[in-house]
Amino acid sequence: MANLSDFTPNEMMTIAAARALSNDDVCFVGIGAPSAACNVARLTHAPDITLIYESGTIGTAPSVLPLSIGDGELCETAVTTVSVPEMFRYWLQGGRISIGFLGAAQLDRFGNINTTVIGDYHKPKVRLPGGGGAPEIATSCQEVFITMKQATRGMVDKIDFYTSFGHGEGGNHRERLGITTKGPTLLITDLAIWKPDPETKEFTVVSMHRGVTRDKLQETCGWKVRFSDRLEETPPPSELELTTLREIQARTERAHGGKKGS
Amino acid sequence: MAKFQSLKEAVAENLRDGDTIAFEGFTHLIPQAAAHEVIRQGIKDLTLIRMTPDIIYDQMIGMGLVKKVIFSYAGNPGVGLLRRMRDAIENSWPRPIETEEHSHAAMANAYEAGAAGLPCAVFRGYRGAGLKEVNPSIRSITCPFTGEELAAVPAHRPDVAVIHAQKANRRGDVLVEGIIGVQKEAVLASKRSVVTVEEIVEDFDDLHPNLCVLPHWTVSSIARVPGGAHPSYTHGYYDRDNAAYLEWDKISADRDLFTAWMRENVLGAGPEVFATRVKGL
Numbered sequence: 001m002a003n004l005s006d007f008t009p010n011e012m013m014t015i016a017a018a019r020a021l022s023n024d025d026v027c028f029v030g031i032g033a034p035s036a037a038c039n040v041a042r043l044t045h046a047p048d049i050t051l052i053y054e055s056g057t058i059g060t061a062p063s064v065l066p067l068s069i070g071d072g073e074l075c076e077t078a079v080t081t082v083s084v085p086e087m088f089r090y091w092l093q094g095g096r097i098s099i100g101f102l103g104a105a106q107l108d109r110f111g112n113i114n115t116t117v118i119g120d121y122h123k124p125k126v127r128l129p130g131g132g133g134a135p136e137i138a139t140s141c142q143e144v145f146i147t148m149k150q151a152t153r154g155m156v157d158k159i160d161f162y163t164s165f166g167h168g169e170g171g172n173h174r175e176r177l178g179i180t181t182k183g184p185t186l187l188i189t190d191l192a193i194w195k196p197d198p199e200t201k202e203f204t205v206v207s208m209h210r211g212v213t214r215d216k217l218q219e220t221c222g223w224k225v226r227f228s229d230r231l232e233e234t235p236p237p238s239e240l241e242l243t244t245l246r247e248i249q250a251r252t253e254r255a256h257g258g259k260k261g262s
Numbered sequence: 263m264a265k266f267q268s269l270k271e272a273v274a275e276n277l278r279d280g281d282t283i284a285f286e287g288f289t290h291l292i293p294q295a296a297a298h299e300v301i302r303q304g305i306k307d308l309t310l311i312r313m314t315p316d317i318i319y320d321q322m323i324g325m326g327l328v329k330k331v332i333f334s335y336a337g338n339p340g341v342g343l344l345r346r347m348r349d350a351i352e353n354s355w356p357r358p359i360e361t362e363e364h365s366h367a368a369m370a371n372a373y374e375a376g377a378a379g380l381p382c383a384v385f386r387g388y389r390g391a392g393l394k395e396v397n398p399s400i401r402s403i404t405c406p407f408t409g410e411e412l413a414a415v416p417a418h419r420p421d422v423a424v425i426h427a428q429k430a431n432r433r434g435d436v437l438v439e440g441i442i443g444v445q446k447e448a449v450l451a452s453k454r455s456v457v458t459v460e461e462i463v464e465d466f467d468d469l470h471p472n473l474c475v476l477p478h479w480t481v482s483s484i485a486r487v488p489g490g491a492h493p494s495y496t497h498g499y500y501d502r503d504n505a506a507y508l509e510w511d512k513i514s515a516d517r518d519l520f521t522a523w524m525r526e527n528v529l530g531a532g533p534e535v536f537a538t539r540v541k542g543l
């Protein structure tokens with residue numbers, strides 16, 4: 001039985017992200033918090049959601065969270081598994097994915113993401129793994145959801161590298177580059193839910209999780225936070241949501257020998 | 263025409279100093295045993311192509327065999343960073359390496375273009391992305407019919423593709439199943455290929471007609487190496503050794519620890535140890 005009064009900010013983040021997904025979505029799942037959120041959605045209110053991992057598995061339904069995007073169970077439970085060129089050409093570029101779910105090492109207020117380098121590209125202070133599928137996920141999916149834990153180190157005024165394009169400098173920057181998809185429409189953190197302003201495209205806090213203050217939100221964010229005029233409180237996790245998340249994490253931990261999985 | 267050889271012979275015959283080589287396998291079926299054989303033979307000045315460089319390129323880079331890496335995700339999947347590759351990029355240890363970085367979509371398209379005999383791949387990509395500012399191989403092309411500007415990258419045309427697969431039959435046809443990645447494209451894009459397999463069977467008469475099979479005349483050399491993908495996995499044979507991936511994060515964090523590990527587990531071992539490593543997985 002889940003202890004409902006005692007959920008962590010991370011659990012709230014994952015559950016808030018899960019709620020944003022619907023039964024009809026076709027979701028390109030990144031590893032990490034996105035994977036947990038997508039599978040919680042599938043195991044609660046969205047049993048028919050189509051989850052796609054970039055390894056080529058379409059319509060997968062793992063019983064534990066994968067440690068990598070190519071774990072065997074993703075293939076065993078998928079409707080079909082296609083080659084990687086087919087995945088990127090027909091399914092992603094072909095416009096068949098409704099939601100792309102991304103994490104970020106660095107994020108700016110317009111939803112631009114850096115997972116490539118800290119510092120100068122040619123003389124990096126820290127070389128991060130890079131973009132993988134993200135540059136095209138960010139522009140070919142109909143919408144992009146971003147999920148990350150708030151910290152001034154990650155949510156920065158200016159990112160060091162444009163691994164994937166969000167709203168650029170804001171406004172109609174996507175249109176000006178010939179991008180026809182919506183881009184980031186939702187940012188879910190461990191403290192709040194953010195949506196882009198319809199005109200400027202700057203992320204604005206629309207809902208704070210229970211117990212979070214405006215000061216706390218600003219302290220953990222490197223840009224000046226804007227709040228919606230109609231600020232809400234995120235409903236806390238329900239018993240079903242919390243139990244589902246904790247059970248899949250416990251199964252994952254058993255399966256991966258101590259590693260919590262993604 | 264596929265030749266059946268020992269892994270040692272297959273690598274010695276097909277790979278040369280200075281070659282451009284694609285080791286492929288997308289999380290699944292990573293040709294780990296073949297990479298270790300390349301390290302033992304000290305084949306050097308390599309240009310390595312691979313979507314997710316993973317542990318095998320971390321090891322080859324750390325051993326100083328690599329001149330250049332063409333890649334799209336330099337991570338230890340599910341764990342974190344590739345520490346030997348990072349050390350080479352940030353500190354030139356044990357030697358400086360050149361990098362050419364792409365997105366997954368670009369790499370997959372470039373293999374497909376190579377397999378299709380085209381000079382370049384065309385796709386809708388890199389819009390607003392920083393990589394096209396730092397990688398001169400990323401260009402654009404205008405569609406002659408619609409005027410749409412599309413991304414273009416050169417086709418991958420490796421000297422050698424190296425892959426691991428479930429099985430070969432006596433003729434040398436090769437079956438790949440599960441998460442099939444870009445292996446078919448990598449083999450067809452390359453001049454030569456080395457395939458390690460879990461087992462060799464009499465024939466493929468009982469297979470479903472649409473499975474991913476590379477006919478024997480598209481493959482140069484086949485070597486049987488049970489467990490040859492470890493710590494990656496082979497669908498239908500053994501699971502991914504997630505603990506080994508976590509362990510690699512520690513081994514690769516320290517130059518001396520790395521060197522000692524490579525001496526004991528790669529330079530001082532042979533392909534036969536892989537069968538014992540996958541027992542119980």
